[in-house]
Structures are given as structure tokens and as C-alpha cells.
Amino acid sequence: MPAPRAAAAAALLLALLGLAACSDRVADTHPQQWVSKRQAVFKDFTRTLEPLGLMARERQAFDAAAFRAGAQRLQALSTQPWALFTADSNYPPTLARPEVWTQAEAFRRAQDDYRASVAALVQAAEAGTLVAARPAVEAVQQRCKACHEQFRQR
Numbered sequence: 594m595p596a597p598r599a600a601a602a603a604a605l606l607l608a609l610l611g612l613a614a615c616s617d618r619v620a621d622t623h624p625q626q627w628v629s630k631r632q633a634v635f636k637d638f639t640r641t642l643e644p645l646g647l648m649a650r651e652r653q654a655f656d657a658a659a660f661r662a663g664a665q666r667l668q669a670l671s672t673q674p675w676a677l678f679t680a681d682s683n684y685p686p687t688l689a690r691p692e693v694w695t696q697a698e699a700f701r702r703a704q705d706d707y708r709a710s711v712a713a714l715v716q717a718a719e720a721g722t723l724v725a726a727r728p729a730v731e732a733v734q735q736r737c738k739a740c741h742e743q744f745r746q747r
């Protein structure tokens with residue numbers, strides 16, 4: 594455990610240097626908060642997938658029940674961000690590329706591919722084995738990455 598005062602000092606230093614997470618982003622001033630809302634869902638994607646990745650790579654003990662619950666949670670989230678990419682929602686601080694809007698069909702395909710990989714993950718979780726879990730997690734991570742390469746700035 595780091596000493597709280599040291600952690601606070603480090604946080605202050607980072608803030609002063611302008612290096613704190615997200616400090617380079619402007620505020621989302623849109624009344625509907627589209628960008629903030631979808632970014633919050635994507636962060637939840639990451640939070641939910643992370644423990645599954647750790648289990649799949651044997652960096653954390655495989656727990657079949659926890660794995661299944663996580664896969665199901667990821668599936669529930671997997672439908673959520675897309676409706677938040679409204680026509681009027683390409684504004685700072687978005688990390689989305691303009692292709693989200695100019696290549697809407699390809700963006701939809703990337704969503705479908707992603708959801709299919711998550712459905713396969715849920716199926717794999719039913720097997721309750723690490724052998725089934727590992728490739729399914731890798732396939733999901735590939736879908737995240739593939740979409741980001743095409744549709745996210747970084």
C-alpha cells in the first residue's frame with residue numbers, strides 16, 4: 594500500500610504537469626452527453642473483460658462461475674453504446690473517427706462481428722473450462738481491436 598500522502602503528492606504533480614488521465618480532453622457540453630455516455634459504456638467493456646482476460650491467460654485462477662457471469666455481463670453491455678452514436682454526436686471530446694458516420698454500414702458490421710464474438714464467449718463459458726475460454730476471449734479482444742483500428746482515433 595503506498596502512503597496516502599505520497600499518492601496525493603504524486604496525483605498533484607501529475608495534475609500540475611497536465612498528465613492526469615483525461616486532462617487533455619475538453620468537457621462534453623452537449624445537453625444529451627452522448628460522448629460521455631458511450632465512453633462510460635466502453636470503460637465498462639474494459640472493466641468487465643479484464644478479469645476474463647486475466648483468467649484466460651492464467652494470470653488469475655480460473656473460476657468458471659465468475660467467468661460465466663462476466664461473459665454474460667459483457668453480452669448485456671454489448672448492445673449499449675451503438676445507439677449513442679447519434680448523427681449529432683461527432684464533437685469533442687470524442688475519440689471516434691469520422692468514419693463512424695461516413696462509413697455507417699462498415700461500422701454496423703464491426704458491431705455485429707463484435708456481438709457475435711461475445712455470444713460465442715457466452716457459449717464457451719458454458720463449457721466451464723479454461724481450454725474453451727481462452728480462444729473465445731482472444732476472439733473478443735480481436736473484435737475490440739479491429740473496430741478501434743478502423744473507427745477510433747487511438
Ligand code: HEC
Nearest residue numbers: 632635636638639687688689703704707736737740744745
Ligand atoms: C464496433 C466498434 C467498436 C467495438 C467492437 C469496440 N469499440 Fe471501443 N470504442 C469504439 C469507438 C468508436 C470509441 C470512441 C468513442 C468516443 O470517444 O466517442 C471507442 C472507445 C473505447 C474506449 C475509450 C473510452 C474513453 O473514454 O477513453 C475504450 C476503453 C474502449 N472503447 C474499449 C473497448 C473494449 C474493451 C471493447 C471490446 C470488449 C471495445 N471497446 C469494442 C468502437 C468500438
